[in-house]
Amino acid sequence: MSQLIWNGLFVGSFYGLVALGYSMVYGIIKLLNFAHGDIYMLGAFGGFAVLGLLGGVIGTTSFVALLIVLVIAMLLTGAFGVLLERVAYRPLRGAPRLSILITAVGASFAIEYGVRLVAGPNPRVYPLRIGGESIDVLGARITWEQVALIGIAFALMIGLNLYILRTSEGRAMRAIALDPKASLLMGINVDRVISRVFFLGSALAGAAGVMAGAYYGKIDFLMGFVIGLKAFTAAVIGGIGNFPGAMLGGLLLGLLESFGTQWLGGEWRDVFTFAVLILLLSVRPTGLLGERVTERV
């Protein structure tokens, strides 16, 4: 039982990390960034490439190595996110929402199969594994690497939350989320803030990608699709556009999956997850922490 909860929390912290990027982008420009999961994949591959380049210098087993690779991969994916927004989304800022969503689907295709062109269709073995023996906590087997990964995930989430709530850039983001036009009139450089949002969201997804690569030990070019779907689900469960909601949704989704696997078997896990999602949305259409939407006519 406590093992199930632990596994759920562990997977859930990854989901939460990716979901935050989803939620941020959605909160600001109301775009479902379908390519977000692929940026996670890109992060894993970026980390892979960085390790290939620096492997001799920083070693492949230490925790420090993980942190260095993590930071470089975050910078890379962040920059890619900014580029993506600039090329694919900004020209469509005023277009109907469906059009932007379709470009996001197109971007997702292009990233997935672009990586496939570069890295090949076969899964790659991640060279970085962080070792550590397991300890026993309340009957659950917990490894230090898991604790470390969860620690990093939460540190990133809390850091982002502070950034959003305490800094003037964060306030600009919240202002744009409320009313882009008024923010523009008040002298906020909307384009720059949106670029920054993409940078942060993509960097978080990239970090999750590197951590998943280091933990599971295998990466492939389609790994982003499923996690993107899960992160989207997590963001929706928590109430999309809502920050604590994304984290809560991620953890909840991880727990749901963990228990779904236990009760129904691994092959029905995703059916269980989506069924719960559909049920939840029909009861609470805006997610757990989402505000009730009052319609203005």
Added chain:
Amino acid sequence: MATTTNTGTRTRPGSDQNLISRALSSRGLGVAALAFALLFPFVIATPYALSVMTSAAIYVMLAVGLNIVVGYCGLLDLGFAAFFAVGAYTSGVISTEFDIPILATIPAVIVVTVVAGLIIGGPTLRLRSDYLAIVTLGFGEIIRITANNLDITGGPSGIFGIPGIDLFGLDLSSPAAFYYFVVVVVTIAVIGAARLGRSRLGRAWRFIREDEDAAEAMGVHTYRVKLAAYIAGAVWGGLAGMLFGVQLTAISPASFTFLQSALILMAVVLGGMGSTPGVIAGALFVSLAPELLRGAADYRYFAFGLILITVIIFRPQGVWPVRAREKERPDQGDPDPHGALAKEAIS
């Protein structure tokens, strides 16, 4: 209701005064396309070409079905392959398990897809666009995983040995005969969908697409009307699934992934949402481009993604929109005119 009718006629496609757009939406064009489709086997009749053309025709049917949901009614469905799968599996399971001719399974296909449309539409159509998108996506995955895990659907290996079509003792299982059969069915489906779009119900769909709150206020029963769009789309998709199963004589869950849903949606959006000729062109592009790009092998889907982004950036309304010149939407620059979603600000 009089107000509804007035608003409807103004946006009615096909009744534009512009000469070019009238030519493009005229019946002559459709007849020409049909003639081309019918004459095609006389030009190239290799089994490969026929099978590619048959797949393209099935795609047209799928795209026209999804167009009812997305194009007419403005509901984003990211799991349309689910209805495709439901239709294919229903006819496949019934015809192979009970040894029934495939055409006799049509009523069952219709009933099951309507039920599927009700199940997914019933509880979820009260949701607004993005939530609807994720729910339909989840539904698509549920159907695929279920087909992958059940015994009756053959698990991951699927169903094989689906019989060919036998119409009043006429064997239509040869590639050319089956091609003609598909062309006829798809033509009927296209005309049916276009007529539905011009009907009273179709006007209500477009009204909901343009402004759901106004439609509600004007007395359109939005929930019921949206459900009708869903069910119509589901039936079209299900029948296309049946044709698909017959064409390949085998189906497996691998044919009904999110990729498939995305491709169909792409056909609708690339062509121009809500425009019948546009959607047909989009479906032909989406189904034929991979064949034409086959030489590019690995670059195929990569190029596909880039093409998609480029087309949308330069023609956000699709290549062949409903009207030659789409009226500027009043909410330019504000993707959410009602500010409903903006209220869920980052807290």
